[in-house]
Amino acid sequence: MIQRPIGVGLVGFGLAGARLHAPVIAATGEFRIAAIMTSRREEAHAAWPDAAVVGDVDALIGRPEVDLVIVVSPNPTHAPVARAALAAGKHVVVDKPFVTDIADGEALIEQARSAGLVLSVYHNxxxxxxxxxxxxxxxxxxxxxxxxxxxxxxxxxxxxxxxxxxxxxxxxxxxxxxxxxxxxxxxxxxxxxxxxxxxxxxxxxxxxxxxxxxxxxxxxxxxxxxxxxxxxxxxxxxxxxxxxxxxxxxxxxxxxxxxxxxxxxxxxxxxxxxxxxxxxxxxxxxxxxxxxxxxxxxWRVFYRGVANAITNGAPAPVDPADALAGLRxxxxxxxxxxxxxxxxx
Missing domain, CATH: 3.30.360.10 (Dihydrodipicolinate Reductase; domain 2)
Structure with missing residues (x-):
């Protein structure tokens, strides 16, 4: 069972990751940013000195302290990163747009359901x-x-x-x-x-x-x-x-x-x-x-909902099927x- 605070691995540290996700995640009080995957190593270290900063997705997903992977990398990478994170037993939040191919979204929803993992989309x-x-x-x-x-x-x-x-x-x-x-x-x-x-x-x-x-x-x-x-x-x-x-x-x-x-x-x-x-x-x-x-x-309401879904089995704050319906x-x-x-x- 995951103990609070929930360990977060942030994939991407551009504007969206650094400004629109990380501060919101931290402000909920139910998470800690455990790892960041980015080429902006100095910026990430300065902002989150207690987080490990890594250079590739596998290194982030492989860290045992990461319970939840937030995908804020370029849109075409959303599906493969989310797929790898779910395969490693991590809960996943994907920034919008959820995927660039509807079939990828359908497969991710089934993968998360089969694994009993939380999958949500940041429709903040x-x-x-x-x-x-x-x-x-x-x-x-x-x-x-x-x-x-x-x-x-x-x-x-x-x-x-x-x-x-x-x-x-x-x-x-x-x-x-x-x-x-x-x-x-x-x-x-x-x-x-x-x-x-x-x-x-x-x-x-x-x-x-x-x-x-x-x-x-x-x-x-x-x-x-x-x-x-x-x-x-x-x-x-x-x-x-x-x-x-x-x-x-x-x-x-x-x-x-x-x-x-x-x-x-x-x-x-x-x-x-x-x-x-x-x-x-x-x-x-x-x-x-x-x-x-x-x-x-x-926007903190979204991440509070994610924490509730992970720790208490509540529904995800944004059903990925809703995000997929919008993309259709x-x-x-x-x-x-x-x-x-x-x-x-």
């Missing part, structure tokens, strides 16, 4: 402040029957950044980067759609991967639009939902990532609390409106874009 955006606020509004019935929902996530990055995300390979491009989060939020809010239309293109000069997408999902009369662009300086609303009773429009991005990117910690006061000036607006059918307090976001929808969206027509699901 389920614990974003704005998403939690929208979820609560939908559950309250304040919007009435929603007929149009738009989830947009824009950036302005005209320059092509160096790195694998901008190279033409499986798992690269904007749809593989932000698409899994948006699709997962859609599925959590509305369930599985009936059909999809999509526009996926490359707009920036010299870009080798898609940097714009506009996906339209049909749910009977309801339409859900998921959109993202790399060339939007004045970002669109992050959430806009329009129903028979009211509309809710929310700008801005959940504040947790900015805190972590800057070297902050989830333990600091006010973490996950959005500034009151950024609250969304609820507008009633008569035109009257008021702001809605934003629910506090907290992205695949169908690519089909729709290539065919230039609505694709029934």
């Amino acid at each position: 955006r389920r614990w974003d402040a704005d998403f939690l606020t929208v979820r609560d509004l939908l559950q309250s019935g304040a919007l009435g029957e929603v007929m149009l929902a738009e989830l947009c996530w824009d950036r302005h990055r005209a320059a092509i950044k160096r790195g694998w995300r901008e190279e033409a390979q499986d798992g690269s491009g904007l749809l593989s980067d932000l698409g899994p989060h948006l699709v997962d939020q859609m599925l959590q809010l509305f369930g599985h759609p009936d059909a999809v239309w999509a526009d996926i293109v490359t707009q920036r000069a010299g870009a080798a991967v898609d940097d714009y997408f506009d996906l339209r999902f049909h749910y009977g009369e309801l339409r859900v639009r998921l959109a993202s662009s790399t060339l939007v300086a004045a970002a669109r609303s992050r959430f806009a939902l329009h129903g028979t009773r009211a509309s809710f429009v929310k700008h801005g991005i959940d504040p947790q990532e900015a805190v972590l990117r800057a070297g902050g910690s989830p333990d600091q006061p006010g973490y996950g609390v959005e500034d009151a000036r950024d609250r969304g607006m609820l507008t009633l059918a008569d035109g009257k409106g008021h702001t809605v307090p934003t629910v506090r976001g907290d 929808l992205i695949g169908r969206a690519r089909e729709a874009a290539a065919a230039g027509r609505l694709v029934m699901l």
Whole structure:
């Protein structure tokens, strides 16, 4: 039986591993970072002096103090690293996107089930402040029957950044980067759609991967639009939902990532609390409106759920089958874009 704290082996120590996972893991109080696989040895040693720093996956997986392997390496490596970790008897968390091939995801789910191991996917955006606020509004019935929902996530990055995300390979491009989060939020809010239309293109000069997408999902009369662009300086609303009773429009991005990117910690006061000036607006059918307090976001909930699954046998905080369902929808969206027509699901 695993004793707390649970030993974590982190595969990858780029921005995601060093800033978006490690501080969140440590702040839950139920883990210790036991080993890190990275070429950035000095940076990893400085940040986590008690962790072993190794240069390859096998060396990390082979360490007996590692109970849980977190896969934060480039997207094409997710499946082989997770497969090797499960084969060694380790629990596994994979950063999104779960896999680049649906068959690999199906095989990993079966491998984990057969071995009695926890397998989950880091869809941390389920614990974003704005998403939690929208979820609560939908559950309250304040919007009435929603007929149009738009989830947009824009950036302005005209320059092509160096790195694998901008190279033409499986798992690269904007749809593989932000698409899994948006699709997962859609599925959590509305369930599985009936059909999809999509526009996926490359707009920036010299870009080798898609940097714009506009996906339209049909749910009977309801339409859900998921959109993202790399060339939007004045970002669109992050959430806009329009129903028979009211509309809710929310700008801005959940504040947790900015805190972590800057070297902050989830333990600091006010973490996950959005500034009151950024609250969304609820507008009633008569035109009257008021702001809605934003629910506090907290990505630590995901890792607390992982700890509970490992130590108490609770369900994983994100079922990998959910992540796979989202990737299947992205695949169908690519089909729709290539065919230039609505694709029934």
